[in-house]
Amino acid sequence: MPELPEVETIVRGLKEKLPGQKIRQVKVNLDKVLRENKEEFASLLTGLVFQGVSRRGKMIIFDLSEDWSLVVHLKMTGQIIYTRPEAPVNKHTHLVFDLAKGNQLRYADLRQFGYLILLKTDQVTGLPQLAGLGPDALEISSQEFGKLIASRKGAIKPLLLNQSFLAGLGNIYSDEVLHLAQIHPLQPAGSLTSAQIERLYKAIRQVLTRAIKLKGSSVSNYVDSDGERGSFQELHQVYGREGKPCFQCGQPVKRLKLSSRSTCFCPSCQKLKALDRQE
DNA sequence: TTTCTTGTTAGAAC
DNA sequence: CGTTCTAACAAGAA
Ligand SMILES: [Zn+2]
Numbered sequence: 001m002p003e004l005p006e007v008e009t010i011v012r013g014l015k016e017k018l019p020g021q022k023i024r025q026v027k028v029n030l031d032k033v034l035r036e037n038k039e040e041f042a043s044l045l046t047g048l049v050f051q052g053v054s055r056r057g058k059m060i061i062f063d064l065s066e067d068w069s070l071v072v073h074l075k076m077t078g079q080i081i082y083t084r085p086e087a088p089v090n091k092h093t094h095l096v097f098d099l100a101k102g103n104q105l106r107y108a109d110l111r112q113f114g115y116l117i118l119l120k121t122d123q124v125t126g127l128p129q130l131a132g133l134g135p136d137a138l139e140i141s142s143q144e145f146g147k148l149i150a151s152r153k154g155a156i157k158p159l160l161l162n163q164s165f166l167a168g169l170g171n172i173y174s175d176e177v178l179h180l181a182q183i184h185p186l187q188p189a190g191s192l193t194s195a196q197i198e199r200l201y202k203a204i205r206q207v208l209t210r211a212i213k214l215k216g217s218s219v220s221n222y223v224d225s226d227g228e229r230g231s232f233q234e235l236h237q238v239y240g241r242e243g244k245p246c247f248q249c250g251q252p253v254k255r256l257k258l259s260s261r262s263t264c265f266c267p268s269c270q271k272l273k274a275l276d277r278q279e
Numbered sequence: 280t281t282t283c284t285t286g287t288t289a290g291a292a293c
Numbered sequence: 294c295g296t297t298c299t300a301a302c303a304a305g306a307a
Contacts, residue, residue, distance in 0.1 A: 001284095001285060001286085002286095003286090058286080058287095073286085073287085074286095075285075075286055075287075076284080076285040076286060076303095077285080077303095077304090077305095110303085110304070110305075111285080111302090111303045111304055111305080112302095112303060112304080113285080113286075113287085113302070113303065113304095114286095129287090152296080152297095153296080153297085154296075154297055154298090155297095158297080158298085159297095161286085162296095162297090163286080163287075170285080170286065171284090171285070171286085172285095220284085220285080259297085259298060259299075260298090260299070260300080261284090261285080261286095262283085262284080262285095
């Protein structure tokens with residue numbers, strides 16, 4: 001599931017390889033991942049040169065020559081892989097870019113939820129999918145975070161998943177962050193004490209930074225731009241661990257359903273009524 | 280066969 | 294209008 005750490009890992013990998021490379025040919029196997037028809041998409045891109053690669057939240061932005069940009073969302077199962085052309089082709093490969101140096105950039109997506117948008121560079125920031133994003137989870141300041149949290153009434157877990165509030169966290173990292181911060185997923189955001197908000201802010205940075213170091217979490221089919229799995233899943237404290245003992249206290253991890261998403265947490269480490277009274 | 284999983288969004292409810 | 298919530302989407306695993 002590409003969330004911020006996985007997307008960041010992919011972007012860092014591609015930054016080393018793509019800039020300066022010309023697109024020699026584009027093959028489209030499934031045009032439903034595109035906005036325009038496949039012929040138009042291929043002809044617009046052919047001959048362009050990759051320049052920068054960046055991300056905002058979970059969105060990837062490729063900047064190309066002639067003021068074109070390609071914005072990509074991988075949703076749950078999307079992959080972008082830079083590879084030798086003779087490497088075996090994933091069954092769900094929907095796009096193949098042949099690059100001037102002989103390598104290929106391949107886009108694959110098992111569930112076909114991801115998409116690409118080709119547009120002029122000056123249109124990128126106005127794109128609703130980008131303009132609607134809140135501050136990036138790794139860029140927001142502690143002060144701004146505290147201000148945003150305080151004005152919200154809903155439960156903290158669904159709020160962390162809301163990309164227009166904060167961009168980058170998904171189901172895995174929201175659960176992991178709340179466990180590290182020792183905050184119950186149902187606790188109303190506006191009821192968090194300043195000490196809890198501080199812990200939450202630090203937990204977000206710590207969990208995401210550590211996950212990026214380990215190249216993300218491979219819980220389903222996630223691989224980075226080299227086709228390599230991440231290893232942060234081995235350090236998950238609660239996600240996917242229902243019924244197993246909490247590594248901190250030994251109590252079994254519980255799961256509940258929150259806005260039709262599963263949420264794993266430790267009822268002992270993450271109490272609903274703040275145990276840390278006044279500090 | 281049915282249920283579950285995921286991120287985002289349209290649309291409804293408040 | 295802002296916020297919050299639900300259903301829908303696809304395809305494979307259990
Ligand atoms: Zn615990």
